[in-house]
Amino acid sequence: MKPYKLALLFLVFSLMSYKSIHKYYISSTRIEYVEEKKSIQIITRIFIDDLEAILKERYDETIELDRENNIRANFYIEKYVKTKFKIDINNKPVQLTFIGTESDTDIVKCYLEIENIKRVNTIKVSNTILFDLFPDQQNVIKLDFNKKKKSFILTPQKETFMLKFN
Numbered sequence: 001m002k003p004y005k006l007a008l009l010f011l012v013f014s015l016m017s018y019k020s021i022h023k024y025y026i027s028s029t030r031i032e033y034v035e036e037k038k039s040i041q042i043i044t045r046i047f048i049d050d051l052e053a054i055l056k057e058r059y060d061e062t063i064e065l066d067r068e069n070n071i072r073a074n075f076y077i078e079k080y081v082k083t084k085f086k087i088d089i090n091n092k093p094v095q096l097t098f099i100g101t102e103s104d105t106d107i108v109k110c111y112l113e114i115e116n117i118k119r120v121n122t123i124k125v126s127n128t129i130l131f132d133l134f135p136d137q138q139n140v141i142k143l144d145f146n147k148k149k150k151s152f153i154l155t156p157q158k159e160t161f162m163l164k165f166n
Helices: 003-019 048-058 071-084
Strands: 026-034 039-047 085-089 097-104 107-114 122-127 138-145 148-154 160-164
Touching: 026 122, 039 048, 039 085, 048 071, 048 107, 071 085, 071 097, 071 107, 085 107, 122 138, 122 148, 138 160, 148 160
Parallel strands: 026 138
Antiparallel strands: 026 039, 039 107, 085 122, 097 107, 122 160, 138 148
């Protein structure tokens, strides 16, 4: 076989195998208790294209997340995140305050806060963001509470975790 045919054959096989590479579906959330402010501050990072896809599917086919200060997009992002992200503190559900979003290249950062939290004995977090779109979605949670740091990976098979502090 001539060298250029061999090279072409190798290139074709390489391109065919490239198509089978699986994209990773992941989000990252940092949850931090700020004792001085008696609040829990949350930053969730989600890939723009994945978030846009779910918002188009659920709410509005014309939505675009690549524009800055898109009030309509923020309305849908808040609605979706508050539906899919839940926290219980000391065995009671708490209200999340949606602060806003910020885009950073290919990621949307969602800022949330829980105010008037004097003490945290237990925290239960449920994060099902993008589970309804991607069965392989993983949501990484990083906690920083009372100088203790913990990380969890939530999947459609395990959507919730609970942590006790004592």
